[in-house]
Amino acid sequence: MPKSYVHEARKRVGPKRARIRPIIGRLQAAHPDAKIALRSTNPLQLLVAVMLSAQTTDVNVNRVTTALFEKYRRPEDYLAVPPEELERDIYATGFFRQKAKSLRGTMKMLIEEYDGEVPRTIDELVRLPGVARKTANVVAAELGNPQGIVVDTHVRRLSQRLGLTKQEDPVKIERDLMRLVPREEWGLFPHLLIWHGRRVCLARLPRCAECVINDLCPSSRV
Numbered sequence: 252m253p254k255s256y257v258h259e260a261r262k263r264v265g266p267k268r269a270r271i272r273p274i275i276g277r278l279q280a281a282h283p284d285a286k287i288a289l290r291s292t293n294p295l296q297l298l299v300a301v302m303l304s305a306q307t308t309d310v311n312v313n314r315v316t317t318a319l320f321e322k323y324r325r326p327e328d329y330l331a332v333p334p335e336e337l338e339r340d341i342y343a344t345g346f347f348r349q350k351a352k353s354l355r356g357t358m359k360m361l362i363e364e365y366d367g368e369v370p371r372t373i374d375e376l377v378r379l380p381g382v383a384r385k386t387a388n389v390v391a392a393e394l395g396n397p398q399g400i401v402v403d404t405h406v407r408r409l410s411q412r413l414g415l416t417k418q419e420d421p422v423k424i425e426r427d428l429m430r431l432v433p434r435e436e437w438g439l440f441p442h443l444l445i446w447h448g449r450r451v452c453l454a455r456l457p458r459c460a461e462c463v464i465n466d467l468c469p470s471s472r473v
C-alpha cells in the first residue's frame with residue numbers, strides 16, 4: 252500500500268488514543284460472548300488446558316480435556332500414572348511427549364512450592380516448566396489478574412490493521428498495546444480482537460462493509 256495512502260487513512264480516523272475506547276466499546280457490543288474458548292472449571296484445569304493448546308486448536312483441546320479432567324483432578328494425579336499413560340491421554344493435542352513432560356514438571360513444582368495451588372502472577376507462572384509468557388499471560392488474565400496483553404495471530408493482525416502498532420514482534424506489539432489499552436481491559440481486549448478476527452476481520456478477506464469499527468480503522472476498504 253503506498254505510504255501517502257496509509258498516511259491519509261491514519262489522518263482520516265484520528266489518533267489511536269482517541270479511538271481505543273470506542274473500538275473496545277463497539278467490539279464489546281458486537282461480541283458480548285467474547286471469552287476464552289478453552290473449557291475449564293478451576294485454575295488447575297485452566298492451566299492444563301492452556302498448556303495443551305500450544306500448536307493445536309481450542310476445539311481439539313476441549314475434546315481431550317473432557318475425559319482428562321475426569322481422570323486427573325489434583326496435581327498428584329498427573330504424577331501417579333506412568334509418563335506413557337499421560338502421553339496417551341493427551342496424544343490428540345500433538346507434541347504429546349513434550350507436553351506430558353511439561354505437565355509433570357509443572358505438577359511437581361505446584362506441589363513442592365505452591366501447596367498444589369496455581370500461582371497468580373506472571374513471574375511465578377513462567378517459572379513452571381513448559382509455561383511460556385503467552386501461557387502465563389492467558390492464565391493470569393483468566394484468573395482475574397491480567398499483567399499483560401495476550402498477543403496471538405488475530406491480536407497481531409487486527410492491532411496492525413487498526414493502526415494500534417507498527418511492530419511485527421509479539422513482545423513489542425504487547426508493549427504498544429499495554430501503553431494504549433486501559434488496564435482494566437487488558438484481560439478482555441485480546442478476546443475481543445480474537446473473536447472479531449474470527450468472525451469479521453478475516454485474515455484473507457476482511458468483511459469491512461459489515462464491520463462495526465470500519466470508521467475507526469485506517470485499513471477499512473469501505
Ligand code: SF4
Nearest residue numbers: 452457459462465468
Ligand atoms: S474495517 Fe476491515 S480491516 Fe478494519 S477492523 Fe474492520 S474488517 Fe478489519
